[in-house]
Amino acid sequence: MSTHAPRKPASADGVHTFPVDYMCRKLDVSRQGYYAWKKRGPSQRDKDDATLSTMIRAVFDRHQGRYGVRRIFHELRRQGVAVAYKRVHRLMVTMGLVSVHPRPRRPVTTVQAAAPSALPDLVGQDFTAATPNQLWFGDITYIRTWDGWVYLASVIDAFSRKIVGWAVADHMRTDLVLDALRMAITTRRPPAGVIFHADRGSQYTSHEFVAFCRANNVRNSVGRTGICFDNAAAESFWATLKKELIHLHPFDTL
Numbered sequence: 001m002s003t004h005a006p007r008k009p010a011s012a013d014g015v016h017t018f019p020v021d022y023m024c025r026k027l028d029v030s031r032q033g034y035y036a037w038k039k040r041g042p043s044q045r046d047k048d049d050a051t052l053s054t055m056i057r058a059v060f061d062r063h064q065g066r067y068g069v070r071r072i073f074h075e076l077r078r079q080g081v082a083v084a085y086k087r088v089h090r091l092m093v094t095m096g097l098v099s100v101h102p103r104p105r106r107p108v109t110t111v112q113a114a115a116p117s118a119l120p121d122l123v124g125q126d127f128t129a130a131t132p133n134q135l136w137f138g139d140i141t142y143i144r145t146w147d148g149w150v151y152l153a154s155v156i157d158a159f160s161r162k163i164v165g166w167a168v169a170d171h172m173r174t175d176l177v178l179d180a181l182r183m184a185i186t187t188r189r190p191p192a193g194v195i196f197h198a199d200r201g202s203q204y205t206s207h208e209f210v211a212f213c214r215a216n217n218v219r220n221s222v223g224r225t226g227i228c229f230d231n232a233a234a235e236s237f238w239a240t241l242k243k244e245l246i247h248l249h250p251f252d253t254l
Contacts, residue, residue, distance in 0.1 A: 020034065049087075049091060052076075052081070052083060052087070052088075052091055053091050053094075053095060055076060055079075055081065056072055056076070056088060056091055056092060056095070056097070057095065057097070059072050059075050059076070060072060060092075060097050060099075063244075064100075064248065065097075065098075065099055065100045066099060066100055066243060066244040066248070067099055068098075068099035069085070069088055069089045069092055070085075071099075072088055072092070073085050073088045076088065099243070100243065100247065100248060119200075119205060119210070119220045119221065119222045120220075120221060120222075121197075121221055121222060121223055121224065121230065122195050122197065122219060122221035123135065123137070123195070123197045123221050123223075123230075125229055125230060125232065127158050127197075127232070127233035128158060129157070129158040129159040130159070131159060132157055132159045132160060132188075133157065133159075133188050133190035133191060133194050134158070134159060134194065134195070135157075135158040135159070135194070135195045135197065136155050136156060136157055136158065136164065136165075136184060136190075136194060136195065136196045136197070137155075137156055137158060137196070137197040137198065137231065137233055137234050138153060138154045138155045138156060138165075138177070138180060138181070138196065138197075138198050138234055139153070139154060139198060139199065139231060139234035139235065139237075139238065140152065140153050140154075140172060140176065140177065140201065140203065141154075141238045141241075141242070143168075143246055143251060144251070145251040145252060145253055145254065146250070146251070146252050146253070147252065147253050147254065148170070149170075150168055150169065150170050150251075150254045151168065151169055151170070151171065151172050151176060152166065152167070152168045153166060153167045153168075153176045153177045153179070153180035154166050154180060154234065154237065154238075155180050155181055155183070155184040155196070156233065156234060156237060157188075158233070161233075161237075164183075164184040164187060164188050165180045165181055165182070165183035165184025165185075165187065165188075166180050166183065167179035167180040167183065168254065169254070170254055172203065173203070174202075174203045174206045174208050174209050176203065177198075177203045177204060177209060178208070178209060178212055181196065181209075181212070181213075181218070182212075185216055185218070190218075192217035193217060193219055194217070194218055194219065195218075195219045195221050196213060196218050196219070196220060196221065197221040197222070197223070197231065198221075198222055198223075198231060198234070199222060199223050199230070199231045200222045200223065200224070204220075204222060205222060
């Protein structure tokens with residue numbers, strides 16, 4: 001008996017196929033087993049995967065491609081869907097779903113002051129608070145417009161992670177961060193001793209900013225030089241804002 005594969009007949013659409021007998025013999029599968037499998041149709045897991053894929057696609061489309069595996073996983077869990085993270089990852093890979101996360105060229109936003117700051121770190125990477133207006137933190141980020149770069153300063157309440165103050169301008173002078181903090185003080189009227197934490201940028205360590213904080217009973221706190229984790233909560237907010245809003249929309253002017 002010849003061991004060569006039989007000539008492959010062409011189907012109506014021009015695709016060549018092998019006979020079932022030959023394939024079962026080569027794959028060590030019985031004909032009865034093959035036809036029984038064919039009759040059974042999709043398994044329950046396949047059906048569940050199809051349902052989950054539909055739900056994943058709905059969340060992905062609803063958020064216009066902004067959500068990746070982690071956020072879609074948590075969204076499904078909030079909806080009461082019992083699913084494993086790895087399963088969401090596998091199905092998204094199968095569907096070719098990749099979240100939007102462009103990485104444009106960026107300017108430097110943290111410029112150290114000429115003289116080392118003696119301000120303390122009152123946070124120690126613990127960005128939590130038991131009550132509102134106990135700990136605030138903030139940072140500066142950049143936004144590309146057709147007219148050039150503009151800069152956004154934030155003040156975030158550690159208790160609720162709510163933006164309580166912000167300012168935008170075409171410069172990174174101390175006035176930018178002063179305006180953001182001034183808005184937070186005006187709208188929240190915090191008790192004396194509220195902590196405001198930032199990096200060691202020249203804006204946050206300037207004499208003008210420190211004097212403004214002292215006059216308004218705000219305690220200055222700064223992280224260590226070059227340690228991004230010391231202001232990680234503010235950096236995390238920028239990452240979310242850019243991924244879910246700024247990078248998806250063009251801006252003409254300030």
